[in-house]
Amino acid sequence: MSAHVSFRFGPIIETTSPFPGNIATFAARLLGSRQSMDDRDGQVVPGQPDVGSLLRRCAEGDRGAFRRLYELQSPRLYGLALRLMQQPALASDAVHDAFIQVWQRSARFDPARGAAEAWLTSLVRYRAIDILRRRAREQYGLEREDEPDPSPDIVQQLGERADGEALRRCLGTLDEGQRRVVLLAFMDGLSHSELATRLQAPLGTVKSWVRRALLGLRRCLEA
Amino acid sequence: MSGIGFDRDEELVLVAGEYVLGTLPRDEAARVALEAADDPRLAGAIADWERQLLPLASLAPTADPPADLWPRIEASAYGDGSVGVLRPRRRPQGAAGVGFWRGVAAAGFLLAAGIAGIAILSRQPVTGPLPMQLATLSPIGARPAAFVIEAQPDGALSVRPVSPETVPAGRDLELWSLPAGAKAPHPLGVLPAAGLHLAAGAIPAGRVQILVSLEPKGGSPTGLPTGPVLYGGAIVRAE
Numbered sequence: 001m002s003a004h005v006s007f008r009f010g011p012i013i014e015t016t017s018p019f020p021g022n023i024a025t026f027a028a029r030l031l032g033s034r035q036s037m038d039d040r041d042g043q044v045v046p047g048q049p050d051v052g053s054l055l056r057r058c059a060e061g062d063r064g065a066f067r068r069l070y071e072l073q074s075p076r077l078y079g080l081a082l083r084l085m086q087q088p089a090l091a092s093d094a095v096h097d098a099f100i101q102v103w104q105r106s107a108r109f110d111p112a113r114g115a116a117e118a119w120l121t122s123l124v125r126y127r128a129i130d131i132l133r134r135r136a137r138e139q140y141g142l143e144r145e146d147e148p149d150p151s152p153d154i155v156q157q158l159g160e161r162a163d164g165e166a167l168r169r170c171l172g173t174l175d176e177g178q179r180r181v182v183l184l185a186f187m188d189g190l191s192h193s194e195l196a197t198r199l200q201a202p203l204g205t206v207k208s209w210v211r212r213a214l215l216g217l218r219r220c221l222e223a
Numbered sequence: 224m225s226g227i228g229f230d231r232d233e234e235l236v237l238v239a240g241e242y243v244l245g246t247l248p249r250d251e252a253a254r255v256a257l258e259a260a261d262d263p264r265l266a267g268a269i270a271d272w273e274r275q276l277l278p279l280a281s282l283a284p285t286a287d288p289p290a291d292l293w294p295r296i297e298a299s300a301y302g303d304g305s306v307g308v309l310r311p312r313r314r315p316q317g318a319a320g321v322g323f324w325r326g327v328a329a330a331g332f333l334l335a336a337g338i339a340g341i342a343i344l345s346r347q348p349v350t351g352p353l354p355m356q357l358a359t360l361s362p363i364g365a366r367p368a369a370f371v372i373e374a375q376p377d378g379a380l381s382v383r384p385v386s387p388e389t390v391p392a393g394r395d396l397e398l399w400s401l402p403a404g405a406k407a408p409h410p411l412g413v414l415p416a417a418g419l420h421l422a423a424g425a426i427p428a429g430r431v432q433i434l435v436s437l438e439p440k441g442g443s444p445t446g447l448p449t450g451p452v453l454y455g456g457a458i459v460r461a462e
Contacts, residue, residue, distance in 0.1 A: 063301070066300070067293070070293055070296065074288050074292070074293075075285040075286060075287055075288070076280075076281075076285050078285075078286050078287070078288035078292075079283045079284050079285040079286040080280050080283045082283070082286050083283035083284070084283075088289065091288075092288065092289055092292050092295075095288060095292060095296075096292060096295055096296055096299065097450065097451070099296045099300070100296065100299050100300055100391065100437070100451070101451045103296075103300040104300075104437075104451065104453060105451065105453070110270075115274065115277075117277065118270075118273045118274045118277045119273070121273070121277055121280045122243070122273045125245065125280070126245075126252075126256075129245040129252070130249065130252070130253075130449070133248070133249035133252070134249065134445060134449065154282050157282055158278050158279070158281075158282065161278055161281055163277070163278050164278035164281065167275065167276070167278045167279065168278075181246075182244065182279075183279070185244040185245055185246045186244055186245070186276060186279045186280075187279065187282060187283065189245055190246070191245070191246055191247070191248060192246045192247070192248070193248075195246065207246075210240075210241060210244065210246055211237050211240075211241075214236070214237055214240035214241070214244075215233070215236075215237070217240075217275070218236055218240070221275050
């Protein structure tokens with residue numbers, strides 16, 4: 001493509017990418033890691049295609065793979081959106097938008113950066129949070145009905161997942177305020193200002209809890 | 224380039240963490256997402272948090288989505304609304320205005336975000352009668368470039384599709400500019416099937432990302448992108 005374009009200009013070219021690496025190395029990483037994607041996901045169920053390979057097939061325009069991906073992942077993703085948004089219609093919108101992104105951008109999934117499940121989860125969460133924030137602005141003054149805090153027991157459930165044990169342990173190293181803001185933000189989609197209202201704490205204090213919680217988690221998770 | 228101004232690794236990790244947790248106000252979150260498209264380190268920090276916090280997502284109970292959700296997704300994903308291919312148009316020779324436009328080779332950032340762009344830098348002003356192709360905006364992968372931005376001889380810009388682009392029924396594509404360091408993208412209007420013509424003054428000087436997002440019919444109701452950013456590329460107008 002660049003050759004096609006560049007013939008018009010003659011001596012073009014200077015690449016001033018301000019970023020480390022270049023197309024070639026990035027592509028090599030992308031391609032190389034694609035090959036090991038199935039291993040990375042580590043959740044291959046016998047007889048079922050794993051999420052990573054379904055995403056790869058979606059990138060090739062395979063509608064059957066797209067449907068299979070929906071069948072496998074939508075209960076988990078819809079449940080997540082419902083927890084965040086409380087309203088089925090809103091949760092449906094978030095999952096709808098996320099799956100459209102999956103279809104249009106599955107080639108953008110970079111297995112070198114994370115597992116397929118994490119990518120899907122993030123697409124849904126970001127859509128859900130964006131919709132929540134937009135509604136909060138449109139309906140200024142309307143408070144969301146308070147759900148009870150995620151119970152302390154919920155953190156214990158993390159330990160039941162093989163990949164959740166480290167996070168459970170590290171959440172346990174945070175103090176109560178820090179742990180609450182992490183759970184309320186991630187599970188219930190509360191913004192800084194909503195956290196401040198919920199926890200009846202000044203906005204600056206809440207922001208500081210969030211930041212200290214993040215640093216504490218990072219230190220513990222990477223120890 | 225960074226409009227957020229990360230000086231320290233810790234700040235990068237914190238902003239990425241706040242973004243993944245979802246505590247940031249909407250405009251700040253949009254800004255972080257766009258910055259991440261331009262900054263592999265930020266994108267990497269976000270991906271790290273997404274992976275590390277993923278187990279929390281499993282705490283939400285699963286729930287069967289409504290039966291009409293999959294048909295709705297299918298209709299949006301495969302719905303027609305195909306757009307034809309436009310051929311480059313010759314323009315009458317006018318004032319030489321293309322020289323100050325530059326495409327920026329920022330393929331690293333574009334690929335990192337999954338937005339592929341082929342960028343062209345020309346060191347010398349080009350003063351021919353033909354439109355000068357500046358940049359193409361395309362998704363990564365096997366799909367072809369989607370849009371091309373050309374500087375017209377009078378210095379105006381045209382954005383036009385170079386391959387059939389499927390826009391889901393009931394949706395529109397919207398064009399945005401994001402100058403380096405800006406806090407939020409600026410709407411340039413709904414991008415019609417036939418492309419869009421932008422006056423020379425529509426894009427500020429300096430390095431500017433041009434982005435295309437999927438929006439409700441008629442464009443974003445909020446003045447900020449509400450749907451996924453599908454395509455992007457960067458151009459620079461010399462001072």
